[in-house]
Amino acid sequence: MTSVKDESTTAIVTRGSRRGEAAPAPRRPFKKYFRETGWRHIVGVVIGVFAIFPLLYVFSASLNPGGTLLTANALFSNFDFSSYASLFGSSRHPYGAWFMNTLLIGLITAFFTVILGALAAYSFSRMRFTGRRFSLTALLVVQMFPQMLAMVAIFLLMVRIGDIFPAIGLNSQIGLIMVYLGGALGANTYLMYGFFNTVPASIDEAAKIDGAGHARIFFTIILRLVAPILAVVGLLSFIGTCSEFVLASVILIDPDKQTLAVGLYKFVADEFSKNWSVFAAGAVLAAILPVALFLALQKYIVGGLTAGSVK
Structure with a gap:
């Protein structure tokens, strides 16, 4: 059975x-x-x-036209897009110019930050020279000091440079980009350095046998293999530049040359004319581009941030 x-x-x-x-x-x-x-x-x-x-x-x-945050406690009690229209209808607050300035400064800074960081990381990863370990330690130690400590020195330096070369001095967007690039190394170099170490050195040796130099190896081979970390550094640099306030408020004086972080502050800076509704509308529009870039480069973030820590 x-x-x-x-x-x-x-x-x-x-x-x-x-x-x-x-x-x-x-x-x-x-x-x-x-x-x-x-x-x-x-x-x-x-x-x-x-x-x-x-x-x-x-x-x-x-979406609340009241202009205060106290009336916005009830979520979505009003649907009025007049605050968004006010952003582009004021000659005193040129929001469109701020948006384009932020986009231009952010993209240029991110591009050259990636190039400078990649060049420095490739040098530390592939070359052996006197002072290599000391330079790596110095880059890390310099990042321990906040940027506010150098604010006075940066301002005086930009004033002196403006007397000789006005195009890159005070109240110049190019000058602000150069100040950003001056602090672009450090953490970015360390981040890229760990990722560059994961690329086998045998690839470089094979390319050298074929007659390739360091420049050709770097631009034609290595950059393609380290694309995830390049995307991560570029994204972090762009977001950091868009949200930076202190340096931009000190160096840029004319309203037409200022960035979004400095310009939006004017909506709530005056004691008797604060308009939080317009400020919130400007913040919503300003967040669209960083969020879009973050979503577009999301697949590179995890690999770019974690691969360099395995070596």
């Missing part, structure tokens, strides 16, 4: 496997599910709400 039951069970399993039907997996008890996986879902939901709520609050405030 037992053999008959075994044969029937085997036949049923065989027919099910022939039809391509997999046996359903046994359900886990709720306690085991919560201990292994469920608590992660709860943490993810809490973090998601914590991150999304400020964005919804700012967007709701931009």
